[in-house]
Amino acid sequence: MNDRYVDFHNVNITILISMLKILNFLPMESKILNASIKHLSKDKKLNSLINEFEKPIFHKSTNYFDDLSKSIIYQQLSGKVAKIIYHRFLDLFPNKVPSFEKTLEFNFDELKEIGLSKQKITYIINLAKYFYNKKNVDFIEFSDESLIKELIKIKGIGPWTIDMFLMFTMHRTDILPVGDLGIKKAFKILYKLKELPSDKFMIEKSAKWKPYRTIACCYLWYLVDDGDVW
Numbered sequence: 001m002n003d004r005y006v007d008f009h010n011v012n013i014t015i016l017i018s019m020l021k022i023l024n025f026l027p028m029e030s031k032i033l034n035a036s037i038k039h040l041s042k043d044k045k046l047n048s049l050i051n052e053f054e055k056p057i058f059h060k061s062t063n064y065f066d067d068l069s070k071s072i073i074y075q076q077l078s079g080k081v082a083k084i085i086y087h088r089f090l091d092l093f094p095n096k097v098p099s100f101e102k103t104l105e106f107n108f109d110e111l112k113e114i115g116l117s118k119q120k121i122t123y124i125i126n127l128a129k130y131f132y133n134k135k136n137v138d139f140i141e142f143s144d145e146s147l148i149k150e151l152i153k154i155k156g157i158g159p160w161t162i163d164m165f166l167m168f169t170m171h172r173t174d175i176l177p178v179g180d181l182g183i184k185k186a187f188k189i190l191y192k193l194k195e196l197p198s199d200k201f202m203i204e205k206s207a208k209w210k211p212y213r214t215i216a217c218c219y220l221w222y223l224v225d226d227g228d229v230w
Helices: 009-020 027-040 044-052 064-074 079-091 108-113 118-133 144-151 159-168 181-190 199-209 213-223
Strands: none
Touching: 027 044, 027 213, 044 213, 064 079, 064 118, 064 159, 108 118, 144 159, 159 213, 181 199, 181 213, 199 213
């Protein structure tokens, strides 16, 4: 499934609010964050958002399977419904820590009982098989481009999911999720547009935010926060 142009607005806002409120930021990343804010503040439009909203804080995570399966669960669902299903998913695992090994032991009905659709069950099992076959994979060594090429091979993982993974799990600083509806709405508000912007418009306008477009997007999500909580 290609998730690029699906309405994931609720999903992304909840991901943002969840991850930006967890105080688990690495020292090196703090330096990057401070440098990014200094750079982004040069843009008058972004500077107003930086002054209005709290500084983003990124969640430290090394459980790639959990983060990607969480994104799959949240696809095409409101934050509230997805949260319920995701927590049921967590309850299936010892200490509520999802693992691909344990996932492959579940039968179809066990996963269906927690509210997962047939399609999402297939996606999560595909994801578990991927990590089972590549137990020692370390995405830290991957460039953004090579990681995108690697993950897009997995059925159920599309551009939006990969963008979220790059931003919030891998902490890549220069990701612009052009297919995200929340980001599109924020651009519309920020630039006082009559319609949602094109990908080209977003790429051109965000060029001056490089190499910190991930952090810029955090402030854009704050701008369109609908109050939904992860």
